[in-house]
Amino acid sequence: MTVISRIAEFSDDLTSIRRDLHENPELGMEEFRTAGIVAKLLREWGIETHTGIGKTGVVGVLKGNKPGRQIGLRADMDALPMEERTNLPFSSKNPGVMHACGHDAHTTMLLGAARYLAEKKDFSGTAVFIFQPAEEGLGGARAMLADDLFKRFPCDEIYGMHNWPTGELGKVSIKPGTAMAGADFFDIHVRAYGSHAAMPQISKDPIVIASSLVAQLQTIVSRNVPPIEPLVLSVTKIHAGTAYNVIPSDCTISGTMRYFSKEMASMVRQRMKELTDGMAKSYGVEIDIENQEIFDVLVNNEDLSHEMLNIASEVVGTENVAIRPNVIAGSEDFADMLKEVPGAYCNLGHGGTVPLHNDGFILDENILPIGASIYAKIIEKRTSI
Numbered sequence: 001m002t003v004i005s006r007i008a009e010f011s012d013d014l015t016s017i018r019r020d021l022h023e024n025p026e027l028g029m030e031e032f033r034t035a036g037i038v039a040k041l042l043r044e045w046g047i048e049t050h051t052g053i054g055k056t057g058v059v060g061v062l063k064g065n066k067p068g069r070q071i072g073l074r075a076d077m078d079a080l081p082m083e084e085r086t087n088l089p090f091s092s093k094n095p096g097v098m099h100a101c102g103h104d105a106h107t108t109m110l111l112g113a114a115r116y117l118a119e120k121k122d123f124s125g126t127a128v129f130i131f132q133p134a135e136e137g138l139g140g141a142r143a144m145l146a147d148d149l150f151k152r153f154p155c156d157e158i159y160g161m162h163n164w165p166t167g168e169l170g171k172v173s174i175k176p177g178t179a180m181a182g183a184d185f186f187d188i189h190v191r192a193y194g195s196h197a198a199m200p201q202i203s204k205d206p207i208v209i210a211s212s213l214v215a216q217l218q219t220i221v222s223r224n225v226p227p228i229e230p231l232v233l234s235v236t237k238i239h240a241g242t243a244y245n246v247i248p249s250d251c252t253i254s255g256t257m258r259y260f261s262k263e264m265a266s267m268v269r270q271r272m273k274e275l276t277d278g279m280a281k282s283y284g285v286e287i288d289i290e291n292q293e294i295f296d297v298l299v300n301n302e303d304l305s306h307e308m309l310n311i312a313s314e315v316v317g318t319e320n321v322a323i324r325p326n327v328i329a330g331s332e333d334f335a336d337m338l339k340e341v342p343g344a345y346c347n348l349g350h351g352g353t354v355p356l357h358n359d360g361f362i363l364d365e366n367i368l369p370i371g372a373s374i375y376a377k378i379i380e381k382r383t384s385i
Contacts, residue, residue, distance in 0.1 A: 001170055002315055004373040007116050011369040014112045017041075018368060019090040021104035025079030025097045028134030029143075031056045034077045034107065038131050041111055045118040047129070050152075054143030059153055060129035062118055068125025068383040072155035072341065073375050074334060075110035076103045076135035085359040100361045102163040105368060107131060109161075112372025117379055125383030128153045130337075137185060137294050141333040150340050157301075158343035159308060159378050160334045163350055163367060170316040170370055171349030173324040176305035179345065180298035181232070181258035182265060183331035184291050188213065188276060191286040194249035206251035207240050209283050213276065214238070214253060220271045225264060232258040232329050233268065258329045260297055298335035301342040308344040311381050315373045348374070 003011075017037075026034055035056045042049040042060040050059045056077075084091050084098040092098045114129045130149070134140030164173075190210050195203035214235050225231045233255070240251035259265040269291055280287040305323075313321045324347075334345050348371055350364035 001317065001370065003369045004116060004376055006119065007112055007369045007372050007376065010112070010115065014108050014368040014372065015365050017111060018104050018108040018365060021107060022099045023090045023093050025092050025094055025099045025104070027081060027097055028078040028136055028138035028140060029055050031077045031133050035131065035133070038077070038107065038111065042114060042129070045115050047114060047118050053147045053149060054133060054140060056133040057140065057144045057147070058131040059149070060114055061153060062114065062127045062129070064123035064125055064127070064383060065121050066124040066384070068123070069156045069385060070126040070128060070154055071379055071382045072128040072130055072153070072158035072343070073110055073113065073378065074130040074132055074158060074160040074337060075106040076132045076140065077107050078103055078134050078136055078138070078140065080136055080357065082357075082359050086362050088362065098359065100358060101136070101356050102363050103135065105163050105363050105365070105371070106161070108368055109371030110375060112368060113375035113379070116372065116376050123380045123383055127379045127383070128155055135333050139294070139333070141336040145336060145340065155341045157304060157382055158337055158341045159375070160343070160345045161348050161371060161374065162332070162345070163363060164347035165352045165354060165356065165361070166349040167351060167353045168349045169351050169364060169366055170320050172309065172312040172316055172321045172346055172374070173349070174300060174305045174309055174344060174346040175324040175327060176300050176302045178260055178297060179300050179327060180335065181260055181295070181327065181329045181331050182262070182297040182335070183295040184257040184265065184269070185294050186255055186257065186272065186292070187290045188253040189288045190251040190253070191288075192249055192251070192283070193285070195247045197245045197247050200247060203247045204283055204285050205247050206249065206285070207247070209279060209285060210238060210240065210251040210253050213279050216275050216279070217272065220268055220275075224267065224271055229264055230260055230327060230329065231264055231268065258331060260327060262297075295331035295333050296335040296339060298332050298345060299338060300344045301338075304342055305344040307382070308346055308378070311377050312346065312374050314377055315370060
């Protein structure tokens with residue numbers, strides 16, 4: 001492992017920043033404290049700083065000492081609506097909010113690169129540091145784009161990375177081309193007819209209807225999607241009822257679809273509508289479905305994926321970089337930025353194997369100087385091409 005020596009020298013500062021962010025997590029579009037810390041540090045380091053982009057987004061612009069290209073680096077800042085159960089001394093102080101996906105580390109790694117580059121300034125062109133809000137399904141990337149992100153701060157290329165709890169510190173992997181799934185969130189509202197629980201014959205029970213519908217939804221993947229086509233349809237929430245002795249009038253089913261083919265996604269949306277319409281007619285109730293197309297399929301630029309791995313190998317060694325053969329069913333709204341600007345998005349492995357989005361997830365802070373070094377070298381290498 002060859003971390004940039006200056007970044008290694010201030011790695012304790014990075015740990016302190018990350019722990020403070022972890023202890024004070026904020027949900028998407030509410031990252032006011034986090035954005036304030038990011039902006040304050042960027043300004044202290046002499047970096048031109050812009051705030052309020054996409055509501056709580058922050059952009060730093062740093063010019064090198066030679067002419068060259070403009071390269072973007074992006075990190076996300078938001079946490080998840082979860083209760084933390086790690087028992088860390090710096091566990092979340094905000095009830096029901098946790099950095100269970102490592103965005104506190106992503107923000108810190110990008111800050112580390114920004115500090116190093118601001119101190120050195122020995123690079124060509126311009127570095128654009130993009131701190132994005134609301135990655136967790138709340139449209140932060142689209143909000144920044146709607147705020148003219150790349151018109152105000154044009155980039156020739158853009159790069160991002162995500163921590164990955166593989167138990168292997170410093171393992172960098174990337175999937176060129178189609179890499180991560182697009183995603184819909186859906187809500188299905190069953191409007192039926194309630195009654196006393198002792199007289200179910202009077203009701204049109206929405207819980208029974210919803211249970212049948214959940215089973216029917218699972219047949220879409222098994223019977224309508226070709227076996228060689230990766231697609232996931234998961235029901236993740238069912239809400240109904242207020243009392244033991246009341247059959248409610250309403251029930252809501254919610255979940256997500258993950259896909260890699262827009263044609264398949266369109267077909268699944270149509271089948272969901274047909275099933276809900278058929279169930280409504282069968283039971284004599286009203287069933288509405290709302291689909292939100294939240295994430296696009298993430299497509300890495302083929303050439304820039306290899307360039308990113310080559311640069312990462314200078315930090316972690318050639319034995320620790322790899323082309324990933326398989327797509328990931330998880331989604332990432334960095335996909336929206338990659339539709340506008342060519343670039344690449346990699347995973348950076350670290351110690352620990354508790355999965356992301358788990359209330360016991362613990363990040364290995366040893367990746368902080370590694371990620372910061374990779375980001376810094378991307379600027380040093382790619383601005384001068």
